[in-house]
Amino acid sequence: MAGYGKMLNRPLSRHCAGFSLIExxxxxxxxxxxxxxxxxxxxxxxxxxxxxLAVTKLNQELRAVMDVMLSDVRRAGADLDAQTRPNxxxxxxxxxxxxKDISPFMRAxxxxxxxxxxxxxxSCIMYSYDRFYDAPQNLPLSVWxxxxxxxEVFGFRLNNGAVEMLTGGTTVTNNCDAGVWxxxxxxxxxxxxxxxxxxxxxxxxxLFLDPTDVGVIWTNPDGSTNNPCEQGSAGxxxxxxxQTLAETRQIYVLxxxxxxxxxAVNKVVEGQVRVRNDRLCYRPNGMADMCGNP
Numbered sequence: 001m002a003g004y005g006k007m008l009n010r011p012l013s014r015h016c017a018g019f020s021l022i023e024x025x026x027x028x029x030x031x032x033x034x035x036x037x038x039x040x041x042x043x044x045x046x047x048x049x050x051x052x053l054a055v056t057k058l059n060q061e062l063r064a065v066m067d068v069m070l071s072d073v074r075r076a077g078a079d080l081d082a083q084t085r086p087n088x089x090x091x092x093x094x095x096x097x098x099x100k101d102i103s104p105f106m107r108a109x110x111x112x113x114x115x116x117x118x119x120x121x122x123s124c125i126m127y128s129y130d131r132f133y134d135a136p137q138n139l140p141l142s143v144w145x146x147x148x149x150x151x152e153v154f155g156f157r158l159n160n161g162a163v164e165m166l167t168g169g170t171t172v173t174n175n176c177d178a179g180v181w182x183x184x185x186x187x188x189x190x191x192x193x194x195x196x197x198x199x200x201x202x203x204x205x206x207l208f209l210d211p212t213d214v215g216v217i218w219t220n221p222d223g224s225t226n227n228p229c230e231q232g233s234a235g236x237x238x239x240x241x242x243q244t245l246a247e248t249r250q251i252y253v254l255x256x257x258x259x260x261x262x263x264a265v266n267k268v269v270e271g272q273v274r275v276r277n278d279r280l281c282y283r284p285n286g287m288a289d290m291c292g293n294p
Contacts, residue, residue, distance in 0.1 A: 054265045061190045062257050062269040065163055068184065069156050070273040073251050076112040077105045077277035079130035104148050105129050106279045108292030109172045112249060114197045114225040117157045117176040122225050125197045125251065126155035126166065126173035129277075153179070158195035161187045163255075187260060194256035197225070201250035201272070204228035204236070208243040222252075229281050231293045238293060239283045245291070247279040 019027070104110060105128040117124035131152045148171060155166035157176050163184045170179035185192060200222045209216045218228060218235030226233040229247035239245050252272045259265040281291035288294050 054259055054262060055267065058190060058257065058259050058265055058267045059269070061185065062255050062267055065184055066253060066255055066269050066271045068165075069163075069253055070251075070271050072154060073112070073125065073127065073253075074273050074276055075129045076127035076249070076275050077103060077129055077279060079103050079105050079277075080133045103277075103279075105152070106277075106291075109174055110148060110153070111173060111227065111279060111291070112251075112275065113173050113227070114199060114251075115174070115176050118159065120158065122196050122198055123194075124155065124157035124176035126153065126176060128153045128173055150179070155179070155181075156184070156195070157181065158192060161191045161193075163192055163195055185257075189260055190257050191260050191263075192255065192257045193266075194254060196254040198222065198252050199224045199227065199249065200252050202228045203248045204233070205246050205248075206237070206239055206243055207246050208239075227279075227291075229279065229291055229293075239281070239289060241283055241285040243283055245281040245283075245289065247281065247291075249275040249279065251275065 110128045112127035113125070114122050115124045115126060116122070128148050129152060130148070150168045150171050153166065153168075153170055153173060155173070155176065157164050157166075159181065164181040165184045166179050167182050168180050172178070199220045202220045202224070203217060205211065205217045206215075211217055215235070215237040218233075218237070220226070220228050221234060224234065227247060227249070228236070229245040230236070231238070250272060253270065255269045255271075257267060257269075279291065281289040281293065283289035283293075
């Protein structure tokens with residue numbers, strides 16, 4: 001028993017001792033540093049993911065609006081009789097009255113136009129097309145002035161930070177103040193800073209002249225807003241009696257927007273569309289052509 005008592009009173013060896021207070025404090029500090037670093041990385045990852053989601057959301061919003069505009073503008077000038085009119089205008093033996101036939105959706109007051117709205121140049125586009133393919137065919141001279149119903153005139157404009165779409169209320173395409181407009185974007189979600197249209201790449205050609213001659217074909221430069229086959233466009237050359245100008249149209253669109261909740265998240269989207277329906281401007285003897293050029 002005496003020997004057992006001596007064993008109990010013997011101090012523990014260094015190998016059997018626990019951590020000292022200093023060692024525990026050092027270990028705790030090292031652990032806190034590691035945890036802090038991990039939290040910082042986690043926070044940065046969350047912030048990056050949130051930023052990426054915000055950019056993706058904005059891009060999706062702008063792309064959706066761009067797709068709607070481009071797909072609808074592509075239809076400008078469409079009507080049931082569109083395939084027969086070029087044959088009349090280009091047929092050298094066709095009756096003059098037949099050559100005067102022009103789509104009700106391509107007259108001077110109903111054709112596609114890039115316009116100023118709210119004092120902002122090129123921030124509005126208007127056009128018309130045969131929405132239900134029920135327009136009268138082979139329109140005679142007596143109804144040249146007829147206009148399509150307001151349900152077949154369309155457009156887009158920038159107004160108070162939102163893209164708006166024309167839903168009716170006007171029969172002409174030369175006044176963005178007219179008609180009933182409905183917001184296509186929600187300004188509480190996305191603020192649209194810029195909406196710009198131009199007719200760059202659109203061409204006009206005199207179909208009765210050699211295409212290699214000077215002044216037979218001209219193309220709108222970047223930033224143009226005029227229709228190429230109308231007086232005032234760059235390079236315009238009036239047709240002679242009995243000749244026809246053919247207008248091929250392209251529309252460029254720029255859309256610049258930001259998240260309403262975070263102005264630092266900004267995106268610019270661009271697009272361009274070739275209008276499927278070309279416009280023909282025949283000039284009767286001694287008269288203005290069918291597109292309104294004197």
